[in-house]
Amino acid sequence: MGIVAGLDSAPDFTRIVVCDSDTGAVLRQGYAPHPVESPDGGRPSDVDPQAWLLSLGEAAGGGLLEGVQAIGVSAQQNAVVPLDAQGNTVRPAMVGGDKRTQVAAADLVDALGGREAWAQAVGCVPQAAHPVTKLRWLARTEPENAQRTAILLQAHDWLVWQLLGRPVRRTTDRGGASGTGYWSAATGAYRPDLVELALGHQVMLPEVIGPADAAGTTPEGLLISVGTGETMAAAFGLGISVGDAVVSLGASGSVMAVHPEALVDGSGMITALADATGMHLPVVTTLNAVRTLRGAAELLGMPDLESLSELAMKSTPGAHGLVLLPYLEGERTPNLPHTAGTLAGLRRESMKPEHLARAAFEGMLCGLADALDVLRGRGVEVRRVFLLGPAAELPAVQAAAPSLFGTQVVVPQPADYAAIGAARQAAWALGASQGALDARTPPAWQGAVAQVLEPGEELAVGQAVRQQFVSVREQTHPGAF
Numbered sequence: 001m002g003i004v005a006g007l008d009s010a011p012d013f014t015r016i017v018v019c020d021s022d023t024g025a026v027l028r029q030g031y032a033p034h035p036v037e038s039p040d041g042g043r044p045s046d047v048d049p050q051a052w053l054l055s056l057g058e059a060a061g062g063g064l065l066e067g068v069q070a071i072g073v074s075a076q077q078n079a080v081v082p083l084d085a086q087g088n089t090v091r092p093a094m095v096g097g098d099k100r101t102q103v104a105a106a107d108l109v110d111a112l113g114g115r116e117a118w119a120q121a122v123g124c125v126p127q128a129a130h131p132v133t134k135l136r137w138l139a140r141t142e143p144e145n146a147q148r149t150a151i152l153l154q155a156h157d158w159l160v161w162q163l164l165g166r167p168v169r170r171t172t173d174r175g176g177a178s179g180t181g182y183w184s185a186a187t188g189a190y191r192p193d194l195v196e197l198a199l200g201h202q203v204m205l206p207e208v209i210g211p212a213d214a215a216g217t218t219p220e221g222l223l224i225s226v227g228t229g230e231t232m233a234a235a236f237g238l239g240i241s242v243g244d245a246v247v248s249l250g251a252s253g254s255v256m257a258v259h260p261e262a263l264v265d266g267s268g269m270i271t272a273l274a275d276a277t278g279m280h281l282p283v284v285t286t287l288n289a290v291r292t293l294r295g296a297a298e299l300l301g302m303p304d305l306e307s308l309s310e311l312a313m314k315s316t317p318g319a320h321g322l323v324l325l326p327y328l329e330g331e332r333t334p335n336l337p338h339t340a341g342t343l344a345g346l347r348r349e350s351m352k353p354e355h356l357a358r359a360a361f362e363g364m365l366c367g368l369a370d371a372l373d374v375l376r377g378r379g380v381e382v383r384r385v386f387l388l389g390p391a392a393e394l395p396a397v398q399a400a401a402p403s404l405f406g407t408q409v410v411v412p413q414p415a416d417y418a419a420i421g422a423a424r425q426a427a428w429a430l431g432a433s434q435g436a437l438d439a440r441t442p443p444a445w446q447g448a449v450a451q452v453l454e455p456g457e458e459l460a461v462g463q464a465v466r467q468q469f470v471s472v473r474e475q476t477h478p479g480a481f
Contacts, residue, residue: 002069003027004430006423008416009075009159010230011095014055016064017419021427024445025421028271030371031057045100046092049081056159065206069225070214070223071163072426074233074418075155077179078129082138083151087166088147091361093155094134102128104136112199116266121191122184123262123272132181135198143200151204154180156227163224164216171215172206174274175232175281183208186262208478211277211425212432212439214261225429230275230418231283237421238412239447242279245382247368247377247405249389249397252329253289255371256281257380269333269374276425277442282380284371286333288341289364290391292326293408296360300353309396315358317400317458318465321345322355323472324363331372334473334480346471365404366469370481372405384408386450388417402455403462412448442456 007014016030032055034047043217052075071419078096084091105126112118115125123299126133139146153161157172177183182194188208196202209215215224228236235256240246245257262272262296263282275281290305297308320439325342376382385405392411402409425444431437455462473480 002430003067003202004070004072004423004426005065005068005278006074006233006419006421006426007059007070008230008419008422009052009056009073009155009235010418011076012077014052014059014285014417015257015416015419017374017416017423018068019420019423019427020411021430021443022443024424024443025428028064030061030064031055031058039358045077045095045098047095049089049155052155052159053162068222069226070426071162072225072422072424072429073156073159073175073227073418074230074422075227076178077154077229078131079155080131080134080159081153081155082145082149082154084148085150087151091142091145094138096129098134099128101137105133108133108136108198112194115268119264119266119268121194122181123178123186123264124181125268126181130179130181132194132198135195139198139200146199147201149199149203153206154229156229157206160215160224160227164218169216169218170204170227171204171209172359173211173226173228173232174208175228175279177208178272178274179229184262185272185280186264189424199350210439212308212428212437212442214429214433222239223426223433225426225432227422228276228425231273232281232406233421233425235281235417235421235450236276236424236442237417238384239445243381243383244386245372245384246386246388247372249289249387249391251291253286253291253364253368253371254283255368255375256283257375257382259380263380265378267335269335270378276421278440282375282378284333284374286367286371287331288367290296290389292324292328292360292364293391295328297355300357302357305391305394308360309394311354312357312361312396313399314354317403317461318468319355319358320352320360321347321468321470322350322352322359324359325473325476326360326363326367333367333374334477336480337476339477341470344476361400362404362423362465362469365397365400365465369406369466371405382407384410386410386412386465388412398453399432400462403458404466406455406459406463408455409453410450411453412450417448417450
């Protein structure tokens with residue numbers, strides 16, 4: 001069919017991959033940082049979206065897009081771009097990591113009648129990061145800006161709109177819409193009343209179009225696909241399907257899986273997202289993943305996580321009875337926002353650095369296994385787990401994960417799977433427009449190059465370690481699940 005490109009506008013950078021539309025083989029790549037920084041040197045809460053365009057232009061320099069027939073866009077999730085009636089930005093975009101909105105989230109939960117009401121309405125309970133929560137914060141904190149807001153777009157919607165020359169028609173996809181807090185993956189419809197509840201008035205929302213649909217074509221004839229959020233694009237780039245789960249090891253952790261139906265979870269532990277193919281992508285989040293390892297490394301005087309892993313490998317499964325409940329920042333799964341971590345099983349023989357290091361790895365992975373079990377408990381099939389993030393390469397993680405998760409673990413070769421997923425979406429839209437692909441069937445690209453780990457004979461040992469963790473959790477936090 002030709003050549004396509006996928007761009008990933010992440011919080012810190014833009015990456016572009018140019019791929020063969022038939023096989024997915026990466027032909028060339030571009031990269032540029034985002035020229036934004038908060039006063040304290042961290043990630044800002046407010047970003048001028050023009051910075052995304054500047055970064056995109058830099059990443060695409062040197063003729064990178066020569067010969068490209070279609071572009072797909074992936075971008076950071078939960079970023080809200082408020083526009084006035086003329087399509088001009090009312091204020092800088094409010095991006096995903098915004099913690100100013102925590103009070104607004106609790107306010108919204110109460111305003112609709114509790115967590116169950118939100119889960120039934122849109123499949124998720126408002127958290128600080130959700131766009132609907134940012135709208136509530138805007139109405140309470142910047143009422144003049146809230147009043148001027150007439151159009152709402154997310155980051156990938158805005159970029160697609162800009163690439164097309166700001167047409168009258170504005171679009172989004174199911175995946176991006178499902179994370180807003182005002183669109184339901186179960187019904188496939190917006191809840192304008194929830195926008196009004198949060199912002200104080202109605203606004204124009206982008207049209208939700210299908211996964212293989214084109215958002216439009218540029219005057220030069222370049223097709224632009226609908227785009228999607230980074231999570232959905234990464235899942236699409238990895239090529240996961242029903243039976244697959246993805247465990248992502250960041251400072252916090254997340255577990256997501258492909259499922260044919262939208263799940264409604266009144267506890268708020270499951271967020272019912274849509275994926276980039278027409279299926280569903282239930283997600284469970286933990287607050288403590290790699291931050292658990294970093295805390296243990298600091299306590300033990302280890303210079304980095306590689307050293308902590310090497311130390312942990314000197315211990316044995318079960319860490320001589322040491323169990324770490326890794327709830328260092330409170331926890332979302334289970335819902336224990338005000339708790340702290342717990343170290344149990346201290347005996348003279350277990351009070352050694354290597355056992356504490358091993359307990360940190362096992363505690364982190366057992367917490368994520370709890371999240372997997374939340375999905376399994378709702379009928380989600382998990383035959384294999386894709387393990388993502390730099391920590392996935394650590395020997396202590398790879399040694400323990402298969403037996404603790406109770407299934408095959410796949411560690412993909414590091415790559416920007418969000419950009420690859422965006423390119424695959426572009427290939428799908430291009431093929432569908434040419435009649436070469438069915439709009440219901442995405443292109444069959446080669447899967448990610450990966451290392452495959454089997455639980456093997458260690459399965460029984462791992463499940464004993466897991467039961468040890470569960471026993472301590474139930475004793476310390478009875479009824480948490």
